[in-house]
Amino acid sequence: MNTQGVVREMRASWAFIVRNFNLIKRYWKWELVFFVYTIANSITMGFIGKGVEAFSGAELDTSYLILYMLLGSILWGYLSILFEIVAETVAWERWEETIEYTFMAPIKRATHLLSVCGFAILYGILRAGLILLVVSAFFDLDLSKANVLSATGILAVASFSFIGLGMVAAILPLISPEKGVQVVHIFQALLLMFSGVYYEITVLPQWMQNVAKFSPATYALKGMRSAILDGKGFSELWSQIWPLLILGLFLLPAGIYFFQLMEQWAKKRGVLKRSG
Amino acid sequence: MSYALTTENIKKVFKKNKKTIHALKGIDLQIREGEIYGLLGPNGSGKSTFIRIASTLLIPDAGKIEIFGYDVVKKASKVQRLINRVSVEASFFRKLSAIENLLFAAGIHGISKKEALKKIYAISEKVGLDKGRLHDPLEDFSRGMQQKVAIARAFMTEPKLMLLDEPTTGLDPRAKREVQSLILHMKEKMGATILLTTHDMEEAERLCDYVAIIHKGRIIVKGHTEKLKAMIAHKIKNPTFEDVFMEFTGVSFDEAEYEEAESA
Numbered sequence: 001m002n003t004q005g006v007v008r009e010m011r012a013s014w015a016f017i018v019r020n021f022n023l024i025k026r027y028w029k030w031e032l033v034f035f036v037y038t039i040a041n042s043i044t045m046g047f048i049g050k051g052v053e054a055f056s057g058a059e060l061d062t063s064y065l066i067l068y069m070l071l072g073s074i075l076w077g078y079l080s081i082l083f084e085i086v087a088e089t090v091a092w093e094r095w096e097e098t099i100e101y102t103f104m105a106p107i108k109r110a111t112h113l114l115s116v117c118g119f120a121i122l123y124g125i126l127r128a129g130l131i132l133l134v135v136s137a138f139f140d141l142d143l144s145k146a147n148v149l150s151a152t153g154i155l156a157v158a159s160f161s162f163i164g165l166g167m168v169a170a171i172l173p174l175i176s177p178e179k180g181v182q183v184v185h186i187f188q189a190l191l192l193m194f195s196g197v198y199y200e201i202t203v204l205p206q207w208m209q210n211v212a213k214f215s216p217a218t219y220a221l222k223g224m225r226s227a228i229l230d231g232k233g234f235s236e237l238w239s240q241i242w243p244l245l246i247l248g249l250f251l252l253p254a255g256i257y258f259f260q261l262m263e264q265w266a267k268k269r270g271v272l273k274r275s276g
Numbered sequence: 277m278s279y280a281l282t283t284e285n286i287k288k289v290f291k292k293n294k295k296t297i298h299a300l301k302g303i304d305l306q307i308r309e310g311e312i313y314g315l316l317g318p319n320g321s322g323k324s325t326f327i328r329i330a331s332t333l334l335i336p337d338a339g340k341i342e343i344f345g346y347d348v349v350k351k352a353s354k355v356q357r358l359i360n361r362v363s364v365e366a367s368f369f370r371k372l373s374a375i376e377n378l379l380f381a382a383g384i385h386g387i388s389k390k391e392a393l394k395k396i397y398a399i400s401e402k403v404g405l406d407k408g409r410l411h412d413p414l415e416d417f418s419r420g421m422q423q424k425v426a427i428a429r430a431f432m433t434e435p436k437l438m439l440l441d442e443p444t445t446g447l448d449p450r451a452k453r454e455v456q457s458l459i460l461h462m463k464e465k466m467g468a469t470i471l472l473t474t475h476d477m478e479e480a481e482r483l484c485d486y487v488a489i490i491h492k493g494r495i496i497v498k499g500h501t502e503k504l505k506a507m508i509a510h511k512i513k514n515p516t517f518e519d520v521f522m523e524f525t526g527v528s529f530d531e532a533e534y535e536e537a538e539s540a
């Protein structure tokens with residue numbers, strides 16, 4: 001690609017980011033509602049952590065438990081936003097019928113998808129931070145050891161894989177405008193169930209533990225918990241980082257590839273336009 | 277003479293709920309560079325399907341289609357740089373303002389904001405789109421106004437081949453005139469080639485250099501505007517393309533449409 005080509009792709013990338021920002025801005029009331037919902041979920045999880053002591057009778061490190069649960073819930077919220085934005089923009093474009101115009105633009109599909117995902121990641125990380133801030137007001141959290149920077153680093157590395165999965169998720173509304181987005185939520189719930197969202201994966205049956213090894217969320221959760229609960233630095237989390245890198249290296253291109261494959265299929269079947 | 281678009285035996289079949297629709301049954305046409313080419317036919321004859329194929333949005337089942345020498349299927353991204361399209365449905369993010377929609381479209385075509393704004397204002401002027409309304413959400417626009425924004429979106433990128441699928445449907449007579457002038461301006465001042473579908477025979481006559489009439493997925497007759505009419509001038513005084521259509525199919529546009537609905 002020549003310089004002119006690079007400039008064009010960069011302008012396109014920026015255009016996608018601005019568009020998604022504008023859409024969120026226009027629906028800010030819904031964003032607020034959804035934010036409150038996520039906060040409510042996180043607080044509930046925090047109280048479950050606190051409640052364990054009450055019904056087990058044993059003396060536990062409650063602060064540790066609360067944070068443990070909260071981190072699960074924060075990753076849940078983060079993935080929701082990421083998948084939601086990526087899948088929803090495709091669903092939206094189908095609904096508004098702008099998808100034909102977007103697909104006609106002379107840009108690489110990778111630029112398109114990566115820009116939307118990039119926006120989703122920035123928005124998701126910002127949101128996760130805000131949630132942690134709001135929720136910590138409800139609990140007496142011990143964040144003295146927490147290494148927020150290395151937790152964010154883990155989330156960033158894990159995001160390469162999450163983007164790949166997000167693109168696969170975006171295929172669903174491409175082929176089924178009605179139910180595509182709902183299926184994305186089911187997919188997310190399954191992913192987190194296998195990955196130890198509110199528990200160590202060692203409590204899972206062996207076959208589920210085997211599946212968990214292939215989920216980036218497993219390493220993301222473990223890495224973030226080590227960083228926040230035990231104060232581990234980024235360099236100490238290598239055993240989480242390398243599987244995330246390998247998964248990302250595979251999942252990211254695979255996501256782009258499958259999206260393009262299904263785009264070709266949609267163009268053969270003539271399903272891009274909504275009305276007959 | 278060089279060609280902007282050529283096709284050979286383009287076929288497209290749709291399968292929906294066990295039903296098979298033969299939308300295009302072998303289309304051959306050649307559009308010369310710099311001409312306005314009219315594709316006329318009743319509802320459901322395959323016009324939009326053909327335009328979607330030329331726009332890289334549909335992949336034909338058989339045949340060959342080239343735009344300025346590039347294979348539309350294999351070299352889609354090369355082709356996309358040379359074309360743009362206006363469809364009957366305006367297709368916008370309805371919650372976003374006209375300017376937000378237009379700047380998005382400009383951005384994904386690699387046009388800078390500054391350049392885009394200049395063009396948006398110039399085109400708005402030409403089609404009588406009130407600048408003061410550009411910051412309103414599109415859902416507040418009337419259909420005709422939305423159509424004008426759609427026209428601005430396509431003309432802004434200055435494509436070498438413009439695919440216009442009923443661009444003036446839903447516009448009032450004055451707006452229609454303005455858009456028609458813009459189309460002529462594109463051709464004369466910028467040397468663009470235009471493929472136009474319309475149900476407005478007057479419009480076809482006013483704009484088109486060459487016309488193909490399509491019926492049930494087949495081109496039944498094509499030729500220079502004047503020659504087509506001359507072919508039946510001995511029978512009908514001041515014939516229209518509808519008369520031409522009737523002469524070759526034995527039915528009128530309305531009847532053909534009815535027929536289509538019955539067989540569907």
Ligand SMILES: Nc1ncnc2c1ncn2[C@@H]1O[C@H](COP(=O)(O)OP(=O)(O)OP(=O)(O)O)[C@@H](O)[C@H]1O
Pocket residue numbers: 269270271272273276290291292297298299317318319320321322323324325326
């Ligand atoms: N994506 C699609 N899926 C299924 N069938 C389709 C699709 N697109 C078009 N068709 C069918 O193909 C035939 C041709 O449709 P097309 O839209 O090309 O007609 P048209 O000439 O543009 O009609 P109109 O004048 O009403 O716009 C119709 O029977 C239509 O129902």
Ligand SMILES: [Mg+2]
Pocket residue numbers: 323324325441
């Ligand atoms: Mg049509």
